[in-house]
Amino acid sequence: MRSIVIVGSGIAGLSAALTAAQKGARVILVDRAPDGEHGGNTRYTEAYLRMKSLDEVADDFVDHFMANAGGYTDPGIEQEMVRDHDGWSALARSQSAVDPELLGSFVENAGLTLRWLEQAGLTFDFLPTAFITTTTTRLLPVGGGLAMVETLTEACKAAGVEFRFETTARALITHDGRVTGIRTTKGDLEADAVILACGGFEGNPEMLARYIGAAAINLRPVARGGHYNKGEGIRMALDIGAAPNGDFGSYHAEPIDPRSGCAEPAIFTFPYGILVNKDGDRFTDEAPGTVDAHYESVTRRIFQQRDGIAWLITDAGLDDVPNWRKGSRTDQPALVADTLPGLAGMIGLPAGRFAETVERFNAACRAGDFRPLETDGLSTEDLWPPKSNWARPLTVAPFRAWPIISANVFTFGGLKIDRHARVLDLDGNPIPGLYTAGETVGIYYRTYTGSTSVLRGAVFGRLAALHCAGAVA
Template identity: 55%
Template sequence: MEFLECDVVVVGTGIAGLSAALSASDGGADVVVVERAARGEHGGNTRYTEAFLRMKSVAEASDDFEDRLGDEPGHHIDPALAMATLGEEAEWHPLVRALNFTTPALIERFAQEAGPTLQWLETFGLRFESLATPFITTSTTRLMPVGGGLALVEALTAAADARSLRFAFETTARSLVERDDGTIGGLRARRADGRPLEVRADAVILACGGFQGNDEMMARYVDRAAYVRPIARGGYYDRGEGIQMALDAGAAAAGNYRLFHAEPIDPRSGLAEPALFVFPYGLLVNREGRRFVDEAPGTVDATYEAITRRILEQSGGMAYVILDEKIEDVPNYRVAIRTDQPAITAGSLDALAAALGLPADALAATIAEYNAACPTGGDFAPLAVDGRATAGLDPPKSNWARTIDTPPFRAYPISCANVFSFGGVQVTSSAQVVGGDGQVMRGLYAAGEVIGMYHGTYVGSTSVLRGAVFGRLAGAHAARSSPAPAP
């Protein structure tokens, strides 16, 4: 067996892992980074995302940041236990620390550290700006790193190389090493050629993503998982080992294991994140040619996830967005169509139904019923929630309701993609993993998707931030907790 020794070993090279490694290095720790992918394909989901950040400036989180994260901290939480989190975190009862909900302390620390973390990332040459998004209507403010997630991975990897941090690429972490005193003392891994590796360390930081790339775990936890695929190539590397090894060592589970961040994509496309956010201006029908959801209950950025989950419930996990020539009235609508595949077009609804393989009579009846329910007056305001709603239609369409009657007609197929899984482990506000007994697991930290933070609806544009913030916090705390180097 091959052995390595260090102060801190980090698993994963996405934004969470690289932030953790550099933060630990800032604190003087000797760091080893273990990564399943080869160099150049590393970075997990971060490498492929545009990395939207729920910020109003580099220094400050969005105005709704804490409120939105606090809206759904968990389901049916015992109010007596939840109230106990109003005291000092170090004094919480063990039952409270192990409880599966997103604590006020975690949310508050997240919000407080978001700005300082982006400013820290700027020291590596990164820039953050308010750039165009695929959301024609929005409910909050966002920044993005110039160059997207790839810029994050490349800049932080270069910084790690400049500091001579050790990387073990094409190496899969498999289990934790537990010392006789109960602390975590490293991890066991396997090289690409099958050779075992043990990394002995004073702290382990698990930052290796969720389980969206693990078919067995997806089938175990998620309904209709067979119809779901990862949003991008990086997600296939996220196979849940970090979460599983923490649970095997006694970590408290957190987050909703049955849910994931859902995004509507064109299943024909092989692009990373071939998203389709144009459906508020058309109709969504299933394989039976029937509507099944309100396509436009509010701004698209705040509602697309819930709608995508309804798409997953349909036959074959599929739906189709039906549009007509009037979509050209929507300014810049093409930003909401991220696929590289063309629309399916036809000069009549019957021809469109044939091209889509839908029952023509059912599609015609669905559109006729919808057209009859559309308002005849009132202004169509595509760039704001306009209240232009159907009347007497079930399900209703609450905004942007206009008839579908002007050829040529066009359509796109839509399926559900998994951006990341929600289930993970519970951590303190310093990213220390909490055991099922409510005690901190000394020497073990988690960051990014390994942390179970979301329970119902994903709070948009917080995942990359979660990785950066808690990766940085984990690295700093792990470095402080490691023995000082000998003089």
């Protein structure tokens, strides 16, 4: 019987644990969180899945990944990466980029993995989302990420998986170049294979400052589960020569209300107002397109402002947007005033500068047909930065304001893997006995391919377990 140690109990770790146990392996799962608070980010997410059916990924899945597949890759290496994988050089195999071999594995196994999760007791449906306007299709598990964690935890226990909560992995144990176990805060665990599924480093301020920069002090995890993700899995693998992958200087950004302590208090209504920084100035196009496709780029601009904060300003026209409150997930009320100067005073903006900003914006708005549920092309004229859609003057009370900061949903930098989720070394070769899945994998660059992270965890957690349990050659 093969013995497998899995670190982390989010969707990646639980998918790996259940798969390995079903294939007859002896499985120990360790997690620093206590029982009942485990599950990492998965526990708190609605778990959007970029699928057009239970069996097929969304039509834009591959195109979006490849449009954000890395930096400016050497053309010679790019040419290698479109040929058969067996002929790649060490440079191509270890290149920091999303390679087509890995992406192909992701696409091929997405539907198969969801069918397997269905067999484990989960159900899926095209449920309403927080996005008022959208460009792609999203499937959701009924009950969200919490249902995933609870259902798979019980299935794992029934299959004989041993859980060791409040146990933190510290280092990998190796012998003759092979990973043979893991060192934890409660002793060493020997294993035939180790699967690292313990998240990124969004809960580690030192790593955030090192990779993202000093402004990372203005970030916070989008939900409580992210605080448990302190980057040890990435660090311990890099320490034994693993290849890095993904955009270490970036992260998945989401606009949230900093006053709220609830999980993911997102503010997705900003396309229907203006965003101003602490100086009272606009600084970005609030509505370049549908909110689901552009909220991350807008949120990154918020992060770049002084103290990493901005204010969404709206007037009574917000009420013309059907069901706008579904895009405002905070549990804190808007600040409301009868006049714009009064609102400026409430939120601490320089009144004169703010008034000039609103006057310029209002003067740049033009007449047209306001269509809130589709990109309407109702844009400003002769204004910088422009507003490309839903631009209407702010003139009618009540005036409302919400503060917005960038949340760090998860970090992009992680480990490079192959199609079986084996961790590769700096020469592009698999490190014997070491696998990784979920956020510990580096796969995103520049812009997040939305609604793929939970799917990434489930797919590669399962593929890692299938391979190290001996079910796949």
